[in-house]
Amino acid sequence: MWGLSLQVSLQALKAFESAARQGSFKLAAEELSLTPTAISHHISNLESRLNVNLFHRLGRRISLTGTGIRLAKATSDGFRKIDSALEEVMKAGSSVRVTTTSSFAAMVLIPSQHEFEQANPDISMEISTGESVDSQSYIIPIRFGDVSVAEDADVIKSESFNVFGTYGMAPPSWSNEPITLFTTEWKNQSLPAPPLAAWLEKNGLDGSNIKLKKFDQELFGIQQAMAENGLVFCSTTLSKRLLKSNLLQQFETRSVKSDLCYYVPNKHSFETRSAIRFLNWIEYMLNQ
Amino acid sequence: MWGLSLQVSLQALKAFESAARQGSFKLAAEELSLTPTAISHHISNLESRLNVNLFHRLGRRISLTGTGIRLAKATSDGFRKIDSALEEVMKAGSSVRVTTTSSFAAMVLIPSQHEFEQANPDISMEISTGESVDSQSYIIPIRFGDVSVAEDADVIKSESFNVFGTYGMAPPSWSNEPITLFTTEWKNQSLPAPPLAAWLEKNGLDGSNIKLKKFDQELFGIQQAMAENGLVFCSTTLSKRLLKSNLLQQFETRSVKSDLCYYVPNKHSFETRSAIRFLNWIEYMLNQ
DNA sequence: AGTTTAGATGATTTAAACTCATCTACAAGT
DNA sequence: ACTTGTAGATGAGTTTAAATCATCTAAACT
Numbered sequence A, B: 001m002w003g004l005s006l007q008v009s010l011q012a013l014k015a016f017e018s019a020a021r022q023g024s025f026k027l028a029a030e031e032l033s034l035t036p037t038a039i040s041h042h043i044s045n046l047e048s049r050l051n052v053n054l055f056h057r058l059g060r061r062i063s064l065t066g067t068g069i070r071l072a073k074a075t076s077d078g079f080r081k082i083d084s085a086l087e088e089v090m091k092a093g094s095s096v097r098v099t100t101t102s103s104f105a106a107m108v109l110i111p112s113q114h115e116f117e118q119a120n121p122d123i124s125m126e127i128s129t130g131e132s133v134d135s136q137s138y139i140i141p142i143r144f145g146d147v148s149v150a151e152d153a154d155v156i157k158s159e160s161f162n163v164f165g166t167y168g169m170a171p172p173s174w175s176n177e178p179i180t181l182f183t184t185e186w187k188n189q190s191l192p193a194p195p196l197a198a199w200l201e202k203n204g205l206d207g208s209n210i211k212l213k214k215f216d217q218e219l220f221g222i223q224q225a226m227a228e229n230g231l232v233f234c235s236t237t238l239s240k241r242l243l244k245s246n247l248l249q250q251f252e253t254r255s256v257k258s259d260l261c262y263y264v265p266n267k268h269s270f271e272t273r274s275a276i277r278f279l280n281w282i283e284y285m286l287n288q
Numbered sequence C: 001a002g003t004t005t006a007g008a009t010g011a012t013t014t015a016a017a018c019t020c021a022t023c024t025a026c027a028a029g030t
Numbered sequence D: 001a002c003t004t005g006t007a008g009a010t011g012a013g014t015t016t017a018a019a020t021c022a023t024c025t026a027a028a029c030t
Helices: A010-022 A025-031 A036-050 A066-094 A102-119 A196-202 A218-228 A236-244 A273-287 B010-022 B025-031 B036-050 B066-094 B102-119 B196-202 B218-228 B236-244 B273-287
Strands: A055-058 A061-064 A095-100 A124-129 A139-146 A155-166 A179-184 A210-215 A231-235 A248-250 A256-263 B055-058 B061-064 B095-100 B124-129 B139-146 B155-166 B179-184 B210-215 B231-235 B248-250 B256-263
Touching (some): A010 A025, A010 B010, A025 A036, A036 B066, A066 A273, A066 B066, A095 A102, A095 A273, A102 A124, A102 A139, A102 A218, A102 A273, A139 A273, A179 A218, A196 A256, A210 A218, A218 A248, A236 A248, B010 B025, B010 B066, B025 B036, B066 B273, B095 B102, B102 B139, B102 B236, B155 B218, B155 B236, B196 B256, B210 B218, B218 B231, B218 B248, B236 B248
Parallel strands (some): A095 A124, A095 A139, A179 A210, B179 B210
Antiparallel strands (some): A055 A061, A139 A256, A155 A231, A155 A248, B055 B061, B155 B231, B155 B248
């Protein structure tokens, strides 16, 4: 296999391809960032190795010979094929494309996007949410779901829940006055609900004076709590950054584990350097 | 166009393609006549330029990554395409394939085949006759036909006719005894007949004592004349070599021009070096 | 006719590609 | 478990292919 083509240089073929496509050595030279001399050498080398004239030289004007046309067609097709694959691969190597829930995107991914790109200047990060073309190659989906559904190896963060309030607000008196608590009821019925009952029990509360207001995304509950100086029962992952930046605070309550987790389906199948770096980074960040 | 692939070397891609196809750097090295070191360098260079791992390294065993598989597919396809075109072109450059009538082949082409290959050691000559795949690219047809049908530029030899006999035979006495003359009646009715009448007139003969025996190919008439020590009325082109080698002789008769010629349809369209050399050679040989 | 432009050609320089020597890690045989 | 052999990685050194520079030619356009 590949017996004959070993005798000709691929760079010469590339030079020929470009010159053939553009009908000019000069333009080919520009395209390939070379001098016209290099193109001329390449092509005459090619012609003598193949024992064929590829161009008619009519003084300073050139045109393809019949053989030249044939060869140009094949080389153009061949290089185009290689090139587009290369393009795809390079893009995959220099960027990560992540898709996830709007809550996770808004509260975790987007705020730390800059930090990631700072730490990995050669990788650009694209974030998308919603029903995007999910299983398209090279897009990393970060799903929120039932730990029992996800493969163990795919889990990047097991969720705990707790109650948070806006920074500076007085700790609520859990037993006396009526309390409004924002929480989440997933649109997707098959997801385990937020473990509010377990949390109440763990913290020795009966919850009779708590009035729940439910949103279908945690994000909204958190925003509402911040807007109204209220309380929200949400996952520690989403609240973490707001706690750090003193926009939310935590009280003397203890968090409870849930059956929910963030996971990346077939995590191990992402093999590009950028994907691996991203996955390592986000797993470390979430669990640190 | 071709923006991205400029950053990677085609030789590295070739090394990758081979290693991917064979699953081994060592085998790739053998295929490309390189050292395994060169392959290793090429591939790691490629990987770092693309920012992707193309092979899993499990100790001394390697296997393609998902990205590697994709790229290998495209590069293999691309190179295969280029390679087969190259193969075709090289073959066209190093050989001429000629198809012609059996008479011309037997009397002119085949006898001088060796001489041509001697003079052009890098070109091999293939001769075929009959209803071969005529207009296939790169095959040169030498046709025998009406000068008024052929393009002027395509004609390589205008035919003259004369009478020849075997070497050493006594000159025939044209006017007295009955004479047997071999001549040709083409199967193809649209071809101009051999100009026997014109020849008789030019040589001041009336032909009343001449008995014609007709074959449908000149070749047969010539052979028959030689076998029977007889006379043949045939084209000067076909008899030339036999005259030179003293197998036939010519008498005091004068040759006449005919409306027949040998020509190569679209002669100018044959552009490979081998074809051009062949055409120059045969035209020179026929007209010298 | 003079000027400009595209390409050819040959000598020289530069940089990419290849090899050599050395090292590591696995696999197979004892 | 301890050799031995094999495949590949790595870094330094060498070679050769590929690019440039300088010069020249021929056509095209003022």
